[in-house]
Amino acid sequence: MTDPPIRFDDGAAYERMMGVWSQLAGQQFLDWLAPSAGQRWIDVGCGNGAFTELIVQRCAPDCVDGVDPAEGQLAFARARPACRPARFKQGDAMALPHADKSFDVAVMALVIFFVPDPTKAVAEMVRVVRSGGSVAAYAWDMRGGGFPWEPVQAELRALGQKIVYPPSVDASRIDAMRELWTDAGMTDVETRAITVQRTFDGIDDFLSLGLTTPSIGPIVRAMQSSDVDTLKARLRKRLPVDANGRVTYSARANAVKGQVRK
Secondary structure, eight states: OOOOOOOOOOHHHHIIIIIHHHHHHHHHHHHHHOOOSSOEEEEETOTTSHHHHHHHHHHOOSEEEEEESOHHHHHHHHHOGGGTTSEEEEOBTTBOSSOTTOEEEEEEESOGGGSSOHHHHHHHHHHHEEEEEEEEEEEEOTTTTOSTTHHHHHHHHHTTOOOOOOTTGGGGSHHHHHHHHHHTTOEEEEEEEEEEEEEESSHHHHHHHHTTSTTTHHHHHTSOHHHHHHHHHHHHHHSOBOTTSOEEEEEEEEEEEEEOOO
16 A cells, blocks of 8 residues: 655645745755846746745746646745736646746755656756756755654654655755756756754644644644653653753755756
């Protein structure tokens, strides 16, 4: 029996779970890309528009297209005031609904490990970007413990629970991302790690947001209350808790960028 796919159909729930983390990492990612103004962008796997919003606010784009398979996510993205200049369309990262060389920049934020065939998705980004344009992505370092709620997953594993990972989790390794970009024929391929940090009111606050993730929430909600208490106790020992009970935690993403061959 195969594990059920991880899906994100609720834009508001995704915002609670990942919106802040996505934008914290996205800000560093865009600083690294250092794009010029007036470019045509495509945000592949745009989800609820958290990263699309950053593109509009920070990059002075000529236009931005967002593509995602989940209409519920797209509805949330369209409702973001800052995203009004963007155009959103339902579509598949492995078969983008756009003509060749339609964009100057293609980006994929926190998505590549969800794509069944990352090679096809990277090839599609290359196809829709003009010669000399940029293709870039960032993704949580899932195998390296960089996922924001890795501490919860680790303690659940220690308690005998099975964690379901995205279908292409290994694509988030920094060496794998470099290989994908190089094999797609891009030039000037570079990679880097991005570390971001958030402070939570306490263990309950940290765990409550973790429960919005499809890999954690169903497991914890099915546990006995005594087992949840055990999980919280283990998290208190694992995480840095200050004198006021607050938790400050860092997450890490891997990023890659390259240019479409001229």
